[in-house]
Amino acid sequence: MIRLSPLARRRWQVFRAHKRGWYSLWIFTTIFVITLFAEFIANDRPLLIHYRGQWYVPVLFDYSEDAFGPDFMPTEADYSDPDLIRTIEKEGFIIWPLLPYHYDTIVKNLDHPAPAPPSWRNPLGTDDQARDVLARVIYGFRISVLFGFTLTALSSLIGIIAGAIQGFYGGLIDLFFQRFMEVWSGMPQLYLLIILGSMIKPSFAILLVFLLLFSWMHLASVVRAEFLRGRNLDYVRAARALGLSDVSVMFRHILPNALVATLTYLPFTLSSSVSVLASLDFLGFGLPPGSPSLGELVSQGKNNLQAPWLGITAFVVLGGTLTLLIFIGEAVRDSFDPRKTLT
Numbered sequence: 506m507i508r509l510s511p512l513a514r515r516r517w518q519v520f521r522a523h524k525r526g527w528y529s530l531w532i533f534t535t536i537f538v539i540t541l542f543a544e545f546i547a548n549d550r551p552l553l554i555h556y557r558g559q560w561y562v563p564v565l566f567d568y569s570e571d572a573f574g575p576d577f578m579p580t581e582a583d584y585s586d587p588d589l590i591r592t593i594e595k596e597g598f599i600i601w602p603l604l605p606y607h608y609d610t611i612v613k614n615l616d617h618p619a620p621a622p623p624s625w626r627n628p629l630g631t632d633d634q635a636r637d638v639l640a641r642v643i644y645g646f647r648i649s650v651l652f653g654f655t656l657t658a659l660s661s662l663i664g665i666i667a668g669a670i671q672g673f674y675g676g677l678i679d680l681f682f683q684r685f686m687e688v689w690s691g692m693p694q695l696y697l698l699i700i701l702g703s704m705i706k707p708s709f710a711i712l713l714v715f716l717l718l719f720s721w722m723h724l725a726s727v728v729r730a731e732f733l734r735g736r737n738l739d740y741v742r743a744a745r746a747l748g749l750s751d752v753s754v755m756f757r758h759i760l761p762n763a764l765v766a767t768l769t770y771l772p773f774t775l776s777s778s779v780s781v782l783a784s785l786d787f788l789g790f791g792l793p794p795g796s797p798s799l800g801e802l803v804s805q806g807k808n809n810l811q812a813p814w815l816g817i818t819a820f821v822v823l824g825g826t827l828t829l830l831i832f833i834g835e836a837v838r839d840s841f842d843p844r845k846t847l848t
Contacts, residue, residue: 516840526836529829540647547604547640550584556597564602585613606637608644608797620805620812630814632805638815642822644797649826652709653778657771659717660778664724665767669755671725672732679729686722694719698790706793716781724770731763765841772834776827783823799823 521527544564545552554561561568563584570577574592582589593599606612606627612635615621619635629638671679698707698715705711735741736759744754779799785791786800799822806816 519842520836520840523836523839525832526834526839529832530836533826533829533833536646537650540643540650543643543647546602547606547608547637547643548602549605549607549610551599551601553600554593554597556593604637604640604643606640608641609636609795610640611635612637620809620815622812623814629818630812632802632815633809633812638802638818641797641802642799642818645799645802646822646826648709648792648797649779649782649799652713652782653775656713656716656720656778657775659713660720660774661724661767661771663717664721665728665760665763667721668725668728668730669732669760669763672729672734673736673751673755673759675733675736679733686725690719690722692719695788695790698785702790707791708793712782712785712791716778720774720778724767724774727766727770728763731766732759735759735762769834769838769841772830772837776830776834779830780823780827799826 539546548564550563552562552564554563556573561572563582568582569579570582570586570589571579573582573589576592577589584590590599612619612621612627612631615631615635616624619631620633621627621631621635623630627637627639629642631637632641667682671682701707701711701715732755741754741758744758749757782791783798783800783803786796786798787803788800789804791800792798799819802815802819803823806812806819809815
């Protein structure tokens with residue numbers, strides 16, 4: 506069992522006492538964990554197939570059609586083929602996901618031309634390419650949050666190291682670093698991304714690296730201020746007098762105190778990372794075309810005003826996600842505020 510210090514216990518109690526933040530954390534965590542298993546929830550491949558005494562797991566593995574009878578071709582199985590489904594069900598059974606559509610599945614035999622309105626078959630309707638909106642929301646939420654988590658973690662790591670070096674050493678190192686950050690932060694990110702997109706095809710990794718080049722600077726300024734304040738404290742001078750290395754003093758003595766200010770920024774950094782990816786996808790400079798994206802759903806709503814369910818879904822999902830993250834951030838900020846007391 507983990508034993509918390511009195512200070513950590515107090516912070517945890519203050520966080521739990523913040524009802525909006527506490528319930529938002531549970532809601533956000535539940536939704537995120539569910540979407541991590543998106544392939545088992547929304548997929549055009551069956552979860553399990555039992556055919557002639559053998560088990561098949563199409564959601565995880567590829568099978569050729571001739572595995573289900575000599576009448577089929579030795580090509581990858583198409584589980585939307587009625588003949589294949591009937592053959593399997595004659596001598597076995599199929600277990601489908603709750604939503605039998607992948608994010609790029611084209612829904613056939615719609616009752617209305619695409620974009621089709623919500624129905625029992627498509628709870629949130631379809632977009633203008635006849636793809637199920639709910640399936641794209643599930644996959645889009647997952648990729649947006651994973652992108653936000655990755656960008657937040659990497660930018661925080663770089664920002665903490667850069668800010669620690671600036672604040673601890675000061676002098677010319679701090680001066681030149683600050684001038685570099687002023688110049689670098691003034692670079693037009695959108696124009697650079699447009700130029701980058703004209704030369705190479707954007708992807709998850711390329712967008713992550715590009716945004717990482719600029720996203721670390723805000724946190725570096727916060728850490729720098731904490732190190733400038735803490736490097737002249739008595740316990741730091743004592744540690745240096747005892748012969749501890751600069752790295753040890755920085756990351757064992759000053760950094761734990763600087764993290765208090767740093768951690769309060771992380772939920773807000775995560776929310777900004779999610780919104781940045783959505784903005785780039787909306788403008789057409791984000792993930793490759795066809796990728797599940799909340800920003801692409803916003804663009805669908807703008808381009809199809811006659812289909813209000815697209816815009817409403819995008820607003821609710823994206824707005825709800827950012828609201829949950831902001832509430833969590835407020836609770837984290839209050840838990841690290843020494844002036845906050847339990848009521």
